[in-house]
Amino acid sequence: MSDSSILVLVGSLRAASTNRQLAEAAAQIAPEGVTLTIHEGLGHIPFYNEDIDVEGSVPEGAAKLRSAIADSDAILVITPEHNGTIPASLKNAIDWASRPFGESTIVGKPLAVIGSAFGQFGGVWAQDETRKAFGITGAKVLDDVKLSIPGSVVRFAETHPKDDAEVVGQLADVVDKLVAATSETVAA
Structure with a gap:
């Protein structure tokens, strides 16, 4: 296997969130040759506004996100569920990642969505909506790669x-399935 770089986007802004902990765990268990990098700063990106998405003056946080996507081989999104849907910070990141129209570096990039939530279904609504939104951006969403962990606050209360x-x-x-999809994309 050749080296793979996976960008991890965490939908929760809370430092000690269980979804952040899942990202940390995934980074620790990545096999040799696979690097998972947790992207910092989704909370510092201004809401998408085409008036400020102008070449030469794109907000720094949005430019860093776009650059991180361009530099990665695949994306792992780990998200909670906020009021039955995608957290605002993650939806905003999707909007910035999808632009400029027709030139987004996310097009064709393998992407998986997983997560945890306090509820009994583990955030599946948010995960489904996130897959849908990233699919519309042109990402190669791996619909068969799923992991929803319910009752996260209780399950991870005393255990990371x-x-x-x-x-x-x-x-x-x-991670293995995401790396395999990356290999398939390179071979295609």
Whole structure:
């Protein structure tokens, strides 16, 4: 396997969120030759506005996001569910990533969406909406790669996801499938 770079976008802005912890665990268990980089700063990107999305004056946070996407081989999105849908910071990142129209570096990039939420379904609504939105941007969404962890506040109250053998196994499977999709994209 050749080296792979996976950009991780975390939909929660909270430093100690269980979704952030899932991202940290995924980065720790990545196989040799695979680097997972958690993107920082989604909360510092202004709301998308075409008036400020002008060459030479794109806000720094948005430019960094676009650059990180361009430099990655694949994207792993790890998100909670806010009021039954995508967190605002993640939706905003999707809007910035999709531009400029026809020139977005996200087009054709393998992308998987997973996450955890307090509710009994583990945030599946937010994950489904996130897959849909990224699919519209042109990303190569891996619809068959899913991981929804319900009851996250209770499950991870005293245990970090990296110490939960079941979760670690599931994360490893997600990363392996994302790397395989990256290899398929390069070969195509």
